[in-house]
Amino acid sequence: MPRHAPASIEFRSVTKRYGTVTAVDDVSFTIEPGTLVTLLGPSGCGKTTTLRLIAGLEIASAGEILIGGRDVTTQAAADRNVSMVFQSYALFPHMSVLDNVAYGPKVQGLGRARAHALALEKLELVGLSGLGNRSPSELSGGQQQRVAVARALVLEPEVLLFDEPLSNLDAKLRRRVRDDIRDLQQRLNLTVAYVTHDQEEALAVSDRIIVMSNARIAQSGTPRELYEEPASVFVADFIGNANLLPGDLLREEGDRAVIQVGALTIDLPRRGASRGPVTVAVRPDAIRLHGTQPSSPAIQAQVAKAAYLGGHVEYTVGSALGELFAVDRTDRTPMPVGAPVWISFADRDVTVVPR
Amino acid sequence: MAPAAKAWLVAAWAGYVLAPWYLADPLSALGSGGGLWLGLTRAPWLLPVGLALVAATWPLARGLDRTRAARWLVAAGMGGLAVLWLQGFAVGLSGWGLGLASLLGAPGPAQGGMGLGAAMTATSLLMLFCAGLAGLGWCRGDAFVTSSIGLVVALVGLFVLFPVLTILGSAAGTPGGGASPALFVSRLADPSIWGLGCLAGNGTCGVAWNTLFLAILVGLGTTLLGLAFALIATRTAFRYKKALRLLSLLPIITPPFVIGLALILLFGRSGAVSALLFDVFGVPRSRWIYGLPGILIAQLLAFTPIAFLVLIGVVQGISPSLEEASQTLRARGWVTFATITFPLLRPGLANAFLLGFVESMADFGNPLVLGGNYEVLSTKIFFAIVGASQDQGRAAVLATILLAFTLGAFWVQHAWLGKRSYTTVTGKGDSGLAPPLPRRVAWLCYATAIPWALFTFAVYAIILVGSFVKAMGRDYTPTFEHYLTGFRIEQTPQGLFFSGSAWNSLFVTLKVAVLSAPFTAAIGLLTAYLLTRQTFAGRRAFEFGTMVSFAVPGTVVGISYILAFNVPPVEITGTGLILIICFVFRNMPVAVRSGIASLSQIDKSLDEASHTLGARSFTTVWRVIVPLLRPALVAALVYSFVRAMTAVSAVIFLVSAEYNMATTYIVGRVEAGEFGLAIAYSTALVAVMLVGILLIQLLVGERRLGRRTALAAAPAPALASS
């Protein structure tokens, strides 16, 4: 079989309706060849549906889908050069591991011997050579996951899809397998679309992230763009649990702005905001807590909760701006509940959020 | 055009041009020949079909693009089928049909039943139509799915709905061929159907009331007996549970009227028990067994296993932790049973009652053998057709009433019980232990079930013994005479000669059973696949259509087939084909149900994984789904095999001298008083069925799952008999 070059994926105003439910609403994006893009969002926002639209397991109600520049909107799954790793792995229980992986080439009409050779090659790639004769139920969860990956890879698809591939694994294994997947993707230069609702996982493996909310795209960009320049309150909150504070934009100074937040006056990139009330997103790490009143201006607050978590201490503090969530990585001795504190902001991880 | 569509196009032309269009019928006015040739010479009404074929070929000839070609196929397929159907009715066996005679002048041209050529053309047109729909993007452009739906719809329409509608038509039909609502009403209101004479103490009640009364008694009786059995089997430490269970299942592989026959041999005027009573106590011999008592006992014996199968599922389905919870709330055994267990059983009891009710109404063999003066609808229908009067209209009216009763019962079941399932199996491991039955309940169960079991045992003993003695009740000399009469094989110079009188019908029965079983399983499981795995417009109606035949009593099916298929365009009565078709569509609902039960345990992502690996629907079904469906396949095969061996009601209308079935042959022997041969044959039949079931198990094999914990097997469908 020819080795397929990775292909791009393009959605043009794609909509998917189930009766009255709109699962994907007028979504457009492009995934460049050879990149790993994550679809991230809360439960029910349409991630799985988007992935199944790419695979051809659902047919779009409106809009166009292009893979490698070709229009595949109405093409059936079996005709698309796309493979998928299912959340449940969907390993065929009546076939051995080897037969599972060889299934794709076999139904493509390759002979048994050739199919098995391809399958063995892929099993070796995922580090499972020697387990071919077992039945899927005789493997551990992590091994089953790798069989599913090998089976998806065996046809060397133009596009590989993962639907929450790690959700059945424990926390430690999850970290390792996600690195394996990223490693494989870069080694084989694959185009991968990857669904997860774990933001840390998304930040760790992705070239780009598409954040979805209510069947639409809330924002897409590199992990860094999303974290540092959230386009909306929703994104700021969903990625990195930002504190969202009311502020007042006092002066526009070119592409920067001077903003008053409580007792603090800060100078931030303007990001298109104009004079008047604005929302400021402050990452928990960017909140500095002082046990005594500092000389510079600060907001006064009181410790409501403190949790010691080994490497850092998490605080919830009450202030005139509302409850704030802060992380202190410098001082490991938690301050007692009820103690008065003063708050200031770090230079980075504080940003204006466009409304 | 897809390669498959091209092949169908070729088949369509071959059917139209090459194959003989009509059935080989010496009486046919038109002679034999291809549709095209006949159309050009003697039967011009066949030419529009050719036009449709040209239209279907057009896109290929002009090299049109996919969507345009698909539109042509849809139009050509639909038009061709419509023309085919219309001309079939417009030109009947003896002139114009559809009331055209008054318009165009009698008698007009005539034609016979459609033959191989017409069937090929019709099938191909249907497939082209479906391929066209797939080309237009229906069912995600999957031609396998659209074709399957089209095929099932067409078959169910032709062999289930069309005959039933024909009955309704002829219930209002005048002998002249017209239709008159007034006639229908007067037939319906006949006092012999609805009379209440027996209440007033003079005369007999109408046949409808007789049927209803019997069905209610049987429903109640089977439910109680079934419940007693289910409770003993699941909730007691009774020592002979296995034997009890076996005994209760034996009636399923027994032709139902065999039980009636055994009752005659026991309690008839010259029965074994009657003789004993007369000799020892001087009780005069009487005919009390003929009539309501006899039918009631026979049906109780025959249908209790169905209630048992339903109720054992329900009893096992009650989560023990509910009862344990009740006990921890200080409710003693009896209180828990009365307040928790029994209420949870109620929907199951209602279900079992309805099944017994419907089975009793549909039963034909026992009333025929034991009825005496007690008439019920199913036998009355039979005698309206074969009796001296030969009144098809009356038979159709009676069939309509019977159909209304059974459909009504199923409607009640669906509307009321469908929403009230208390099955509490969750799929989570339930570690509770069901409490033993309270004493009182246990004794009650034993008191009903054990005598009944002994009675069943006696009945079977009689059947076995009776086949080896000269004449039950009179002469107990051991003999093989009955078996020899039925199954003699002689060594002649030309080879083995099966000279026994039963061989012919046994061979036909085996052939029909063996042929119909795989078709039943295939179409049933295919339908189950479509219902569980595909979404398409009209799915609910589709599901209803495929389940209808379950509620249609065999007698009604039999008469509807006679009315619908005795005349062109589809003229198949008297052939072996009609027997096979009858069984396939009668038994299909059970195959559908067991397929749905199994398929809903198989995760859909397995299909999807297969699709994303490049396998189309057909490959996926063949390589992934079918291997996982083995238990359902066995259930469907066994059920349809057994039913084809044991059914009487529908086939008694459809058998012919050439194609006689074992059951109808046996009924004939009973009517002729040759009881010895009849039970010998029945015993042989049961043995053949046991061998058949074992063979099916062996051939289909086990599902190779390699699971750590095995999937729960698909629930065994209730085996019903008629």
Ligand SMILES: Nc1ncnc2c1ncn2[C@@H]1O[C@H](COP(=O)(O)OP(=O)(O)OP(=O)(O)O)[C@@H](O)[C@H]1O
């Ligand atoms: N077959 C269907 N019929 C009707 N509604 C559906 C169907 N499939 C999905 N939906 C609806 O579409 C929406 C999006 O579903 P989807 O499975 O894409 O969510 P998701 O983002 O993958 O969520 P999760 O993270 O929980 O898996 C949901 O509101 C869901 O209820």
Ligand SMILES: [Mg+2]
């Ligand atoms: Mg999902």
